[in-house]
Amino acid sequence: MSQQEFVLQNTSNALVLSEDAAHLIEQKARLEKAIFNEDAPLTLDASKSLLESIFKTVLKDRVQDPDITQDFRPLYRNVRDELPFNGNAEANSLLGNLGSAIVHNVSELRNKFGAASHGDDGYHESPIEMNDAELIAYVVDGLAGFVYRKHKHLVNPETDGRIYLSDYPEFNSYLDEQYSGFKIELGESSGIDVPASEAIFSVDRTAYKEMLVQFRATEESDAEIEQNEGIEESAEAAQLEVQLVPVAQFQQPPESEPVSIINPIQDIAASLVINEEVRLSITDDECNQLAEFVRDYALNYAGLDWQSRESLIAKFRIELKRRLIGVTYLEHYIDEAIDLLIEKAKAYYPSINE
Known part of the structure; x- marks a missing residue:
């Protein structure tokens, strides 16, 4: 027996906010x-x-009454239909094909050499060694973590079959500021x-979803207004920026300082x-636009x-997330x-209630 614990790191990281997904964790x-x-x-x-459970969970979350009784490979095809892997069409296709190859070969290996696939004679020895098995596990870990993170990253309460409280921290912060929660007394001192967000989610899931959809719709409306007036506002803001530069900055400093x-x-x-890694994935123009x-x-x-x-701040974070996904x-x-951008905005553009 190996003395070193093996951890599926990619899948573990993907499941960190799904602690109640007991079967996946098992x-x-x-x-x-x-x-x-x-x-x-x-x-x-x-x-x-593990891959089958990931695929079925994704489909149950994203589709109303999905058929999860399908075989392994059709399940993956349905996941690809429901979940884009990349915003670029060519990259999305290539990533999907890579996943298809993994699914196909894992299926073939399991069917031919797995423990429960077929009964063999009493002297049968599997040709699959542990080094081979660990390679397969690492590949599966990569695909499982990738698909589940992508799924959680692209949640949509208007169309998803299931929603989770942990997927909407910005909206929860908004609810908790707008409404009062309550305290369950366990004794005189505890x-x-x-x-409020947990109470609404637990007691009336439909009401929580309706409020969430409305919250997102309001944000989209604000974004549309901003897009229509963006050019004019940008010019005014740029002018204001120049006006706010301290006079001292325009004075000729000593050459030594x-x-x-x-x-x-x-x-x-x-x-x-x-x-x-980020530098290679984003252009200077995109950074300036953001x-x-x-x-x-x-x-x-x-x-x-x-x-x-x-x-x-929660609304600001939602808008930033949309822009980042967009590029x-x-x-x-x-x-x-998002954390960095919020801190920069606080430093350069705070709003003062005079």
Whole structure:
């Protein structure tokens, strides 16, 4: 028996916000245990089962009354129909084909060499060694984590068959600021605080969904207004930016003490390039457009004292997420980019309630 624990890191990271998905977590643990026990045939069985559970969960979440009794490969084809892998058509097709190859070969390996696929004679020895089995597990881990993260990243409450509280933190923050929660008293000195968002979600899932859809619709309406007036507002904001530069910055500094004037747009655009991987995936024009949006939204649409109000910050975050998805910003860095952009907006464009 191997003395080193095997962890499906990619799948584990993808499931971090799905702690109540007990069956998925069990399937992951079953595969990890098979590898820990150096059981190659069982590793093949558990690998296929994990992918099947991922595919069925995605379809149940995204489709009303899906057919999850289909075979392994048709299940994956349905997932591809419902879940885009990439915003670029060519990249989406290539990623889908890569997944198809993995699904096909995992299925073939399990059917021919898995523990439960066929009964063999008492002296049969599987040709699949543990090194082979670990390769299969790593590949399956990659696909399972990729599909599930993509699925959770592209949730849509208007069309999805199931919704989850943890998928909408910005909306939950908005609800918690607008409505009062309650406290369950457990004694004279202890109790459990239940936020409004959790209470609404638990008691009336339909009402929560309707409010969520309305919240998103309001945000889309604001975005449309911003798009129609964007050119004019951008010009006004740029003029205001020049006017607000301290006079001292225009004075000729001594040659020995040069003064560097920070351009907010350039600084915000530069902050989007978190690392080399991001730099290779986004253009300078896209960074500048996003930086200009941060300025325009903060100055014209975020609201009074937005930087100190969680509900308004939540709306700002939603708009930033839409823009980042729109330029196909690398999804695993989106949350980090949003945090950086919010901090830059607070520094350069705070709203003061005079």
